[in-house]
Amino acid sequence: MSYCINCGVELDEELNSCPLCGFTIGKKDITKPIHQSEFYPSDIILLHKKETRRHIWELSGIISFSGIVVCTIVDLVIHKSLSWSLYADTSILASWICLTLILLTFRRYFIIIPGLLITILTMLFLFDLFSPPVNWFYGIGLPITIALFVSVSIVVVLWHVAHFKGFNLLAFAFLVLSGFCIVSEVFIDKYLFNAVEIRWSAIVAVSILPIALVLLFVHYRMKKGKRLDSYFHV
């Protein structure tokens, strides 16, 4: 008579592992338990979420590729060549790759963020390439996209490391946004006028600063303990 030391149930002699928890009992070859991923009730919820994400991914794949085919054929029939459909097809493909990254690498931000960055940069580069010569990608597209991703990454990291997700996070997000606006204006000015003069981004920054300060004041002095999810719940 053998017992599983995890579940405490009595098992048949011929069983090498507990069918309930997968714990290996015997000294014989380790065989796979019957239901590898269904030991606990919550395993099924995780399995269901995974399946739902896969279904959404498959459906989005069908819709995206149908869209690409339709755009390409319509363009070919009307213009006898690929013109506007190149932009449409590239956008659809890039969107689907982004969705794939989000759905299939569930919350693995170290894969999602660089993956999204590469996809969007490639899309912008291709847009520039479709109307040669390549000119705006290196001047504006590349630096602004990188600045946007750095900003978003800072907010994501803050969200994850913050012990308390309150108005303080909202304030820091506003500050990051004003920083992003300044960087964007620098590159736009440099590209368009070959000279940098901070104007609109400074207005944005000085407008955002008091809002951020008010939010920080509310968080640290008045409503400490107010969580964003409870405050904004619908």
Place this chain on the structure above:
Amino acid sequence: MKGKGIDTKSMQEVGWLKLDNAAKLFPAIMSGELTSVFRITVFLKKPIKFSAVREAVEITARRFPYFSVSLGSGLFWYYLEFNRQLPRIQTEEKIPCTAFAAKRKNEPLYRILVKENRISVEFIHILTDGGGAFEYLKSLLYTYFRLTGNKIQVTEGIILPESPITEGEMEDGYKRFFRKKTPPPVKLTKAWHLPYKLNDKPRLKVIRSEIALDKLLEIARSHNVSVTEYIVSVYLFSLQKIYLEEKEKVKKQTRGVLRIEVPVNLRKKLPSKTMRNFSLFVLPEIDLRLGVYSFDEILKIVKYQLQTGADIKQIVRFLSQNVGHEKSPFIRLLPLFIKSMAISAVYRKLGSNQCSGILTNLGCVKLPKEMEDLIDSFELVPTPPNTHVKISCAMVTFRNQLHLNFGNISRSTNFEMHFLKHLTESGIPVKVLNNK
């Protein structure tokens, strides 16, 4: 556990079932926390033999084919689809009454949990209530005991695996006893709720207690009330204590109505053999705007309210109102997603506000003596309460033990403390059990 099918031809021919009136609420409101799942556990005197459980589950599932269903969604309503699936046999995890992936294709809506010397069944309320689940568990236990070599001569009160399945077991009892043109029940005011902060997710914590039944019976009889009436009174009295404590702290307390939801098994009141949901609520209450109540006053009020509330005419009145909503042509024609949103909104705004607490009583378990001798105890874990009610309570009696479990999603155990302290101060021995 997937695999062998359930060989019940007529079930396969029917293919699907409408949800009963009570079950229609749950798909719209259930979530990862408000799971609508309850658990009945039986503690045996010996460790569980896994292979016998597996075989017993297969045999019992054939006798209860209407439980081998999954949730399907139509254009207007959810429905139950026969799927020939056996329930999964799994091991317990830390938190009981975990959600089902009910909207997953072919997903069974009940599960069997096995650990050490205990077998638990967890049912989602879409499928059945405590009464139906308990009939299933009795049948499962009977089969398990026979498979493990025990002889059970007397089988009264148990659905045997070889007994024929009757149509009545699948009926919607609510619809059967619906009466047209019944005046609607009186509208209820909002009830007061425990003011505690919620636990972090996963929220549910269970406090288990064992109460000496003989002493409880003696005290209840001395007050000329039943065990349920006594426990409901303790519930209200404990809530009143907390209300008064809070009133000291917060001067402006508005809602002063304390109301407990006590489910009533309608199979005992109306001639139905259904194994699907067939229960309604009685709502004993005290209104603290009228003043503070002594325990004896509460006992009198609760006794009167439980008896009048469980009156058959009152029950049919509530039942007819609920079924009446379902029968309305306007509601029937609303697409499912709109209906679900509306049900969820109405539940959040009205349904969950009307009571301060819930007390489910599975009653006194009676089994053949040969089976009782192999069993140590029974326990019932209530469905996780909503965020207004915060604490729900469930009890079941077996031999000289009353097991009272509190399902708590708040950070405070003050209520349980008041409740159990009142019992011990009344001279009733209480043992708080370890969560295994």
